[in-house]
Amino acid sequence: MEHAGHGGHSGHGDHVGQFRHLFWIMLAIAIPTVALSGMFAMILGYTLPNIPGLQWVSPVLGTIMYAWGGKPFLSGAVSEIRSRKPGMMLLIGLAITVAFFASWGASLGLIHHELDFWWELALLIVIMLLGHWIEMRSLAQTTSALDSLAALLPDEAERVEDGQIVVVSPAVLSVGDVVVVRPGGSIPADGRIVEGRAAMDESMVTGESRTVARTIGDLVTAGTVATDSGLRIEITATGDDTTLAGIQRLVTEAQNSSSRAQRLADTAAGWLFWFALGSAAITALIWSIVGLPDDAVIRTITVLVIACPHALGLAIPLVVSIATERAARGGVLVKDRLALESMRTVDTVLFDKTGTLTKGEPSVTEVSAVEGIDPDHLLALAAAAESDSEHPLAKAIVRAAELKQLTIPASRDFASSPAVGVTAAVKGSTIRVGGPHLLAEEHAAELQIANRWRDDGAIILHVVKDGQVIGALKLADEVRPESREAVDALHALGVQVVMITGDAEAVARAVADDLGIDRVFAGVRPEDKAAKVRELQAEGRKVAMVGDGVNDAPALAQADVGLAIGAGTDVAIASAGAILASDDPRSVLSVIELSRSAYRKMKQNLWWAAGYNLVSVPLAAGVLAPVGFVLPMSVGAILMSLSTVVVALNAQLLRRLDLRPESTTRALLER
Numbered sequence: 001m002e003h004a005g006h007g008g009h010s011g012h013g014d015h016v017g018q019f020r021h022l023f024w025i026m027l028a029i030a031i032p033t034v035a036l037s038g039m040f041a042m043i044l045g046y047t048l049p050n051i052p053g054l055q056w057v058s059p060v061l062g063t064i065m066y067a068w069g070g071k072p073f074l075s076g077a078v079s080e081i082r083s084r085k086p087g088m089m090l091l092i093g094l095a096i097t098v099a100f101f102a103s104w105g106a107s108l109g110l111i112h113h114e115l116d117f118w119w120e121l122a123l124l125i126v127i128m129l130l131g132h133w134i135e136m137r138s139l140a141q142t143t144s145a146l147d148s149l150a151a152l153l154p155d156e157a158e159r160v161e162d163g164q165i166v167v168v169s170p171a172v173l174s175v176g177d178v179v180v181v182r183p184g185g186s187i188p189a190d191g192r193i194v195e196g197r198a199a200m201d202e203s204m205v206t207g208e209s210r211t212v213a214r215t216i217g218d219l220v221t222a223g224t225v226a227t228d229s230g231l232r233i234e235i236t237a238t239g240d241d242t243t244l245a246g247i248q249r250l251v252t253e254a255q256n257s258s259s260r261a262q263r264l265a266d267t268a269a270g271w272l273f274w275f276a277l278g279s280a281a282i283t284a285l286i287w288s289i290v291g292l293p294d295d296a297v298i299r300t301i302t303v304l305v306i307a308c309p310h311a312l313g314l315a316i317p318l319v320v321s322i323a324t325e326r327a328a329r330g331g332v333l334v335k336d337r338l339a340l341e342s343m344r345t346v347d348t349v350l351f352d353k354t355g356t357l358t359k360g361e362p363s364v365t366e367v368s369a370v371e372g373i374d375p376d377h378l379l380a381l382a383a384a385a386e387s388d389s390e391h392p393l394a395k396a397i398v399r400a401a402e403l404k405q406l407t408i409p410a411s412r413d414f415a416s417s418p419a420v421g422v423t424a425a426v427k428g429s430t431i432r433v434g435g436p437h438l439l440a441e442e443h444a445a446e447l448q449i450a451n452r453w454r455d456d457g458a459i460i461l462h463v464v465k466d467g468q469v470i471g472a473l474k475l476a477d478e479v480r481p482e483s484r485e486a487v488d489a490l491h492a493l494g495v496q497v498v499m500i501t502g503d504a505e506a507v508a509r510a511v512a513d514d515l516g517i518d519r520v521f522a523g524v525r526p527e528d529k530a531a532k533v534r535e536l537q538a539e540g541r542k543v544a545m546v547g548d549g550v551n552d553a554p555a556l557a558q559a560d561v562g563l564a565i566g567a568g569t570d571v572a573i574a575s576a577g578a579i580l581a582s583d584d585p586r587s588v589l590s591v592i593e594l595s596r597s598a599y600r601k602m603k604q605n606l607w608w609a610a611g612y613n614l615v616s617v618p619l620a621a622g623v624l625a626p627v628g629f630v631l632p633m634s635v636g637a638i639l640m641s642l643s644t645v646v647v648a649l650n651a652q653l654l655r656r657l658d659l660r661p662e663s664t665t666r667a668l669l670e671r
Contacts, residue, residue, distance in 0.1 A: 019072075019133040026069035026129055030122040033061040037119035058118035059107045066100045069125040088269035091276065092128050096121055098304040111297060117305055127644065153223055157188035160232070170222075177235045181226050187233065189222045190242045195232035197418045199391060201225040211392060213419040228391060229418050272613055280304050283621040295622075302620045316602055318651040323598040326657050327590070339561045341602075343595030345542045346561060349490055349588055350533065352547035353501035353511060356565055357585060358477040360548070362393055362459060364400035365478065368449045369471035378471040380406045382463045385424040385431040388414040393459065394422065396475055397433070421461070432464040439469070447472045457507025476507075479514055482661070486585040487515045489668040493592065496541070500524055500532055500555075530554035546580070546588060563588060586661035593664050594657065601654055605647045612643040 034040050037058045041048050048054060070093075077093025080086050099117040106116040157170045158180040165180055170188035173179065178194060181187055197215035202224045211227055214220055220233060222242045239245065280303045287296030323340060354360050369378040383401035386394035387408060401408055411424040411431075420441065421434015432438055439446055442464050450460050450472060459475040487497050500521040501508050508522035521532050529547075533555045536543045545552070545559035556562030565583050580587040619629075658664070 016133070019129060022069060022072075023126070023129040023133050026065055026122075026126050029061050029065055029069075030126045033058050033065060033122040034119040037116065037122075039116040040119035055107070059104065062100070062103060062118040062121050065122055065125050066096060069129060070096045070100075073125075073128065086270050086273040087267075091269045091273045092124070094273070094276070095305055096124055098301055099124065102301045102305070111301075120305060154186040154188050158182075171239075173235050173238050175235055175238060179233050179235065181231045181233060183226060183228055183230050185226060185230075187220050187222050187224050187226070189235050190237035191220055191233035191235045193218050193220060193231055194234045196229055198226040198229040198231055199418055201227045201392075215419070228389075228416060272610060275613065276304060276617065279617050279621055287622065299620065299622050303617055306616055306620055316605070318648060319598050319601045319605060319654065322651050322654045323594055323601075326654055327594050339563075339591075340595055340598055342542070342561050343544060343591050344599050346495065346544040346592065348496045348498060348536055348541040348543045350498045350500055350536065350543055350545045350555075350559065351517075351585065352529075352545075352552050352555075353499050353503060353508065354477055355548040355583070356546050357483045357499065357511060357515065358479050359583075360477065362396040362475045363478045364396055364473055365458070365476050366453070366474035367471065368447055368474070370447070370469065373470050375471070376404060376406055378463055379404065379473070380408055381426055381431050381465065381470075382433050382461075382473060384409045384411045384426045385414075385422050385433050385463075387411055388424070389416055389422050391416075391422075393461065393475060397461075397473065429466050433461055433473075434464075435459075435461060438462065438464065442467055442469075444469045455506060456510045457504055479511055480583070480585060482584050482586050484515055485665050485669070486588060487517060489586070489589050489665045491516070492668050493589075495592075498536065500529060502526065527554075530558040533558045544588065544591075546585065561591075563591060584661045586665045589664045589668060590661050593668075597654060597657055601651055604650055608643055608646050608650065 036048060036054060038048065038055065073089055073092040073096065076089030080090040099121040102111065103117045103121060105111040107118075153170050155169075156167050157173055158165045159168050159173065160166075160178040160180060173189050179188060179191070183198075193214055193216050195216065197213065199211040200214045200220060201211050202221065214231075219236065220231075280300050283303050284296050284300040287293070287299055320340060327340075351357050364379070367375040367379050369375045379397070379401050383398045383406070386397045388411065389395075398408070409426050411426045413423075413425045415423045417423075417434075419435075419437055421432055421438040423430065423432045425431075432442070436446070439462055444462070444464060444467075446460070446462060447469065450462075453460050453472075453474045456474075456476070461473045461475065462469050463471045463473065490497050496518050497516075498519040498521065499508065499512055499515075499517045502524055503522060505520075505522040508520050511517075512520045524532060529552060533543055533545055537560070543559045544561040544563055545555050546563045546565065547556055548565035552564075556564060563580055565580050580591075
């Protein structure tokens with residue numbers, strides 16, 4: 001359903017509470033309205049007590065329900081009239097308005113008592129409010145992407161003023177200000193380093209796990225972290241001019257452009273509105289021509305009231321609600337129902353490499369030692385030297401030694417030099433671990449195997465003992481074991497698999513070849529990822545993007561379906577239509593299977609809901625009157641309720657889906 005009075009996603013959270021509150025109030029009022037309705041009592045065969053004034057309870061309560069509970073639908077109907085796009089709201093508004101005035105006419109004795117629709121008006125409003133509430137809940141976003149972007153910035157900045165450090169809000173910083181960033185601190189605004197050098201963790205913006213050495217003269221981005229050393233930075237951009245603000249704008253633009261998609265139930269409701277209106281006009285005309293004006297009024301009003309099936313209001317929300325619950329059990333959190341509807345049409349899945357297909361953290365993949373040195377001993381010495389460091393590469397080395405259950409010797413006199421490496425005393429020897437700058441300081445040559453490792457795009461660290469190179473470590477972002485199954489299963493579905501990364505071509509190609517990926521976009525700058533999605537869409541492809549970093553947020557929002565890895569940043573999660581609660585890339589298959597199954601149920605339910613109309617409206621209009629059969633209003637109303645029950649039961653069948661990633665993938669590969 002489209003909802004009047006609120007656009008986009010901004011107010012969905014508030015509206016969930018409003019509609020829940022309104023539903024329960026209307027349900028409480030509906031019970032006496034229905035129970036004390038003379039027409040309802042006649043249908044069920046019970047007699048109302050002979051109490052003075054009892055006959056006015058349903059009209060009074062029904063009027064309250066029409067004015068209060070019907071207000072969202074009436075205002076929505078007005079909006080659809082103004083926009084000249086009839087849909088669900090106009091269909092509901094028409095039905096409850098006709099029922100309201102017809103019921104008052106019957107209550108006042110102005111028209112036939114058969115048109116006492118107070119009970120039907122009450123049920124219609126309650127069921128439609130329930131459907132509305134379920135749908136608003138499925139649309140609600142728990143996190144704002146823009147709030148998450150703002151949260152990357154530190155709450156305070158330390159500005160240098162006349163040689164003194166003054167704590168200020170990042171919002172008051174100006175271009176040219178110099179700020180101090182402590183080790184482990186976030187950069188408050190885009191700037192240039194004027195003092196110090198540090199290994200920068202830029203993963204929250206670039207999505208890449210490897211820290212980057214930045215020194216005097218280098219530009220740094222707001223929100224990134226100086227992991228190991230303090231810096232002084234001259235501010236070069238603030239506010240709307242920062243990289244983070246640019247990403248923010250891209251997210252907003254992409255979200256706005258993707259929110260205009262037409263929904264299935266609205267299309268059906270639009271057609272049914274014209275069907276109901278046309279049927280009513282023909283009914284009034286024909287019954288008037290045959291000289292039965294009273295029957296013309298009764299038949300026309302009956303057609304307009306029962307033309308709005310309860311089932312249509314629940315057909316889509318019920319499926320979405322149950323599908324969402326099943327998805328959550330399978331590790332997929334669906335935030336936007338458009339993502340659920342669109343995933344079945346996806347023919348291209350674009351994976352961000354780091355943290356998605358790979359683990360997003362460096363790990364030791366190979367150890368090479370010079371002759372006479374045991375590789376395990378080499379790894380233990382390197383881990384000892386790195387044990388006091390907080391650097392991601394150091395942690396990877398220590399973790400590798402622990403996984404092999406090696407005994408890590410004690411170390412002392414630890415020292416770290418940014419962009420060079422670490423030094424420590426281990427077992428009476430000086431052990432150093434580092435990159436090419438370390439070898440230059442030691443006037444030592446790298447091992448021959450380093451050339452082959454470099455072609456693979458790996459990180460290479462040499463281990464030096466007392467001035468002699470004794471070995472080297474190869475570190476790389478490890479491919480997830482589940483990634484290969486995910487790629488194979490997507491290929492089995494006829495889906496093209498594309499990888500995008502900021503890494504160099506060699507690194508990207510090594511991963512792509514390993515997994516059998518169809519296309520690779522390597523060396524892509526953070527701000528260009530959304531453009532690559534648009535490039536694929538320009539080829540006529542329906543694209544699902546899977547990512548986890550802030551830099552992925554615009555691409556996630558731009559894609560036909562954005563899928564965020566649950567372990568990723570809040571910004572990526574807020575920008576996506578669905579969240580893969582685990583970091584298992586096979587969860588993408590679960591979303592596709594869920595989407596296809598849910599769409600089948602939606603279509604079936606819409607046919608049940610619309611099919612009721614296609615049969616009951618002509619019968620109510622009197623198409624079989626020449627052979628002596630006219631559908632009574634009471635029977636039409638009962639059929640309407642039965643179609644709602646059928647729709648509800650059909651939606652429940654979705655609960656049988658097994659959406660665990662391993663089960664879905666196995667089933668697809670075995671087909």
